[in-house]
Amino acid sequence: MRKTPLAGLAALTLAGGTLLSGSPAQAAEASTLYVAQGSAACSDTGPGTQEQPYCTIGAAAGVVAAGQTVEVAGGLYRERVTIGSSGTSGQPITFRGQNVQLYGATAGITVDGQHDVRILGFQAVSVSAAPALDLRDSSAVTVDGMRFNMPGGATVPAVRLSAVAASSLTKLSVYGSPLVNGIALDATTSGVTLTGSTVGGSSNYDKTPDSFGIRVAGARNTIVNNTVAGFSDAAVEIEPGATGTVVANNAISGGAGYGIRNRAGTGTAITNNTVGARCRDGIRVEGASAGVSVQNNVLRYNGVTWSNSCHYASQQGTEVAVHDEAVTDTVVDYNNTIHGSLPSKDYSWGGVLMDLATLRTRTGQGAHDRSGFYPPGGDADSANSAAPGYQATDRRGTPRVDDPDVANTGAGPITYADRGATELLRLSTAVFSTTLDLGVRSVTVDASGSTRGSYPIASYRFDFGDGTVVTQASPVATHRYATVGDYRIYLTVVPTAGPTSSYSRYVSVLRRISTVSLLSAANLRYVQPTWAGADASRFGVDSTDKFDIADAGNGQVAILSQKNRRYLRTDDITMWLDSSSVRAEERFTISTNADGTISLRYAATGRYVSVANSGGLYPNKTTIGIAEKFYRVGVNDANSWFKAKVNSRYVTAPYAGQSWLIANRSTVSTAERFDLVNLGGGRWALFSRANNHFVTAESAGAKPLIAARTTVGLWERFTVVHNSDGTVSLRAAANNRYVSADSAGAKSLIANRTAVGLWEKFTLG
Structure with a gap:
């Protein structure tokens, strides 16, 4: 069959203009200050508009006032930001970043003596000489969605609160290599809620002294819905002098130290946590602790000395341990425990190891506990909803729901509450993948990955976002769009009874300009999708290596893999193929070089896609060299003879x-x-x-x-x-x-x- 070579640069020309054309910038709103260090027009002397943003976050922090928002463009910022202004309850000060990294040993954010401040997004990387987030003498501070990465050897906490009141920390990600100290709330900090956060390190069994995930020393603080792993002292530690602490709905996994340790804290509620694979006790109450409640928890394989990671004798423990003066009035009930093949070590009371039957006989505790290999679903509909610290929703925010297949054996106003951090009702789950065909402007939605819950799935309802709604028994549906555009597809899984489950995602149906394979000029290998993303490592061309170049508007293109029908995207650091919609992360411009190659430029940062020695693709170069050049091979021009x-x-x-x-x-x-x-x-x-x-x-x-x-x-x-x-x-x-x-x-x-x-x-x- 004869093949006709594609045209050159003309294939990348759009109707009414070329892909190199741009769109005018929008004027900044008066209530918003902008920071973009990558902008050629940036200046720390103002005015902080979109057209002339600040270069540093610190410059914006120096002038921001109540009711204003500081929007920070993605990139690497080598600075420590001190927020020295306050908002009001109705007009807080807001700092918002997307793909923003504060980088360096002293980088991070400090709030000292302020109130009504919101910090959203942001990452702090390689911070070792100071806490990545340091809140002092402040109140009404909201921190949401921040990520922290501390290098190995950093001994300061990643997040430190001192004399902070009535504040909330939500959806934080705190990691290290390994992480020594995670989040610390000192004795003068009160009324703080830490929720939905992940705290851990690369070494779950690190044995560094004085290593903790979350440490609480003040009054009336709430630690709920978090995930913690690692740490040689404790994943969650309640210090002497702490009062009224709630530790609920947390998922705590492997590590050398205790899972939850109450060191003479008063009135602590340890409720509905799931703790497993800790080398020491899963939950330990000790010292002069008073009025502590340990209820509705699920504990599995803690203190197991025969584990390869817990072979040193000093780390041995059990599932629930109560010692010292704490035996006087600690309440232990409605917990589920499994201690491997040694059920006689499920409990330690006053230093004596015992099984559940002995615990009940000698102490009167654990009347509703379950011990050993209880049947699947044994956590369901069996908790005490009147326990101190009990939460109306589980760690995912799911309300307590009655499973009709399980008898209600719980106590309190809701007899069907579940034990552990996660509500166990088997709900149907809606999920789908999309396959795009830009040639005919169609999308195939495959909901086969949706799962049934306690009730079978009766039907699937597909809303394709253009007014077309299809309800059918089959989980796969294909739809062709009349025009290009961005569409939000909704899937609703309808069971025979009980609640429905929904899921949605955007798809971008764009006009295809051409289909090419991209040959790296650096290593003479073709770009291909991989399990982790994309790299230039393939010899030869087949369907694996073909990409649709699509018009994304404003002189920009999107790149769609014909293998997995996903768009190429980046987070400013790496690149992968997993997106069905085109946002800022999927937009590129194409430069045609004098030698006939092309270069791809990430539109959000202006940096060029480069091929590393390993073949990996990284959008990190400001100039074009051979590693930033690609040859084009048209869809009909490969494997010719x-x-x-x-x-x-x-x-x-x-x-x-x-x-x-x-x-x-x-x-x-x-x-x-x-x-x-x-x-x-x-x-x-x-x-x-x-x-x-x-x-x-x-x-x-x-x-x-x-x-x-x-x-x-x-x-x-x-x-x-x-x-x-x-x-x-x-x-x-x-x-x-x-x-x-x-x-x-x-x-x-x-x-x-x-x-x-x-x-x-x-x-x-």
Whole structure:
């Protein structure tokens, strides 16, 4: 079959303009200050508009007033930001960042002596000399969605609160390598809620002294719905002097120390937590602790000394331990415990190990506890909803729901509450994947991954976002859109009884400009999707390596993999293929270079996509070098072959490309395959599959053609001339002469003819 090479830069031209055109910037609102260190127009002397943003966050922090929002553009900021102004209850000060990294040993955010401040987003990376977030003498501070990464050896807490009142920390991610100290609330901090956060390190069994995940020393603080792993002292520690602390709905997993440790705290409610794989006690109450309640918790495989990670004897423990004066009035009830093959070690009371039956006999505790390998679902509908610290929702925010298949054996006003951090009603779960076909503007929605809950799924309702709604028994539906655009698809899973489950996501149905494969100029390998994203590591082209270039508007493009039908996206650091919609993270511009290559520029930061030595793609370069260049191979131009008309034999690069090209093969295999690389302006390069090198008209055409070059210069450029009989001829740019199958194909191909005759004609397939 004959293949026609695609046009060059013209394939990247849009109706009414080119992809290099831009759109005017919008004026900043008076209530918003902007920071963008990557902007060429930025200035720390103001005015902080979109057109002229501040270069540093600190500059904006120095002038922000009540009711204003500081919007920070993505990027790496080497600074510590001190917020020195307060808002009001109705007009807080807000700092918001997306893909913003505060980087360096002393980087981070400090709020000292302020109130009504909101901090949203942001990341703090490699902070070691000070807390990444330091709140002091402040109140009504809201922190949401921040990420912290502390290097190994940093001993200061990642997050430190001192004399803070009536504040909330939500959805924090606190990590380290390993993380020594996570979040610390000192003795003068009260009324703080920490919720929905993840605290952990790269070493779950790190044995560093004085290592904790969350430490509380003040009054009336609430630690709910968090995930904690690692730490050699305790995942959650309640210090002497702490009063009225609620520790509820937390999921605590492997680590060298205790799971939850109450060290003489008063009135602590340890309720509905799930604690497992701790080397020491899962829950420990000790010292002069008074009025402590341990109820509705699920504890599994804590204090297991035979574990490979807990082999040192000093780390042994049990599931629930109550010691010292704490035995006087601590309440232990409605818990589920499993201690591996040693049920006699489920409890320790006053230093004596015992099983559940002995605990009940000697102490009267654990009347409703369950111990051992209870049946699946044994946590369901069996908790005490009157326990101190009990939460109306579980750690995911799910209300307590009655499972009709489980008898209600709980206590309190809600007898169907579950034990542990997670409500166990088996609800149906709606989820779907999308497959885009830009050629026909269609999307296929596959909801096969949706799961039934306590009731079977009766139907699937698909709302395609353009007014089309389809309800059917099958989980797969395809829809074709009349026009391009962004559409939000809603899926509702409808069970035979009980609540429905819904899920939605956006899809971008864009106009396809062209379909190409991208050959890295740096390593002469093709870009391909991988399990982790995308890299330039593939030899040869098939459907795996083809990408649709689509018009994303405003002179920008999006890049869709034809293999997994996902758009290429980036977070400013890495790149992967997992998006069905086009937002800022999926937008690029294309630059055409003088040598016929193209470069991809991440629109949000203006940085070029670069190929690392490993083949990975990273949007991190400000200038174009060879690692930022890609050759284009059109959808019909890969794996091509040439057959000489004079002898009907295929052109080959024999001996793995080590010898001159010659037309003497009767069949096509790898050595007879060539990828036609579009250099623009009607010029092409021939990329031999025999050895992944470019074909050259050696010695400016004085010698035969050979696949021997790793870069494209003048000698490697050819014009494809289409003859009237359907054949093609190749004219070498090196000497402007036609390539001939010399001596009727008996000799090697050489560019030495001034006119096209029979020897200079080839069938292109």
